[in-house]
Amino acid sequence: MKYSFYKVFYISSTERKLFFEAWFISFYIRTILIILPFKQYSQKLGVRSRITRTEKDIDFQLIFEIVHAIKRAVKYSLWRNKCLEQAITAKKMLKKRNIPSTIYFGVRKPGDKLEAHAWLKVGERFVVGERNHETFTVVAYYT
Helix, strand or coil, X not given: CCCCHHHHHHXXXXXXXXXXXXXXXHHHHHHHHHHCCHHHHHCCCCCECCCCCCCCCXXXXXXXXXXXXXXXXXXXXXXXCCHHHHHHHHHHHHHHCCCCXXXXXXXXXXXCCCEEEEEEEEXXXXXXXXXXXXXXXXXXXXX
């Protein structure tokens, strides 16, 4: 680990609470993704093929803090915590706070291998997974 875990105890109590929430949710999500087939779990992500566009009355400062907590949790996780786990974790944390979001799943095929990516948006704003998302073809999205 590049950063000392003890630095978590020197941040504010709100940041610490969000960090531990993100850390435990990402662990839970990773465990579920290992145990259950994604098709079975995807039913719990929300309504398929519907996009939320509402950005009214949304606290983007809270969203920024959640994203920061997820990035911090990624640093300290001992399990795989890539775009899929991060996007689902963010979706669960936002849902808990009644903030509507849309999770996107995309694929691309550079050469002989198939690559997948997941990203999350609130309205038209990205929460996680923005980098290189435009190179992927959207195959499914859930609200």
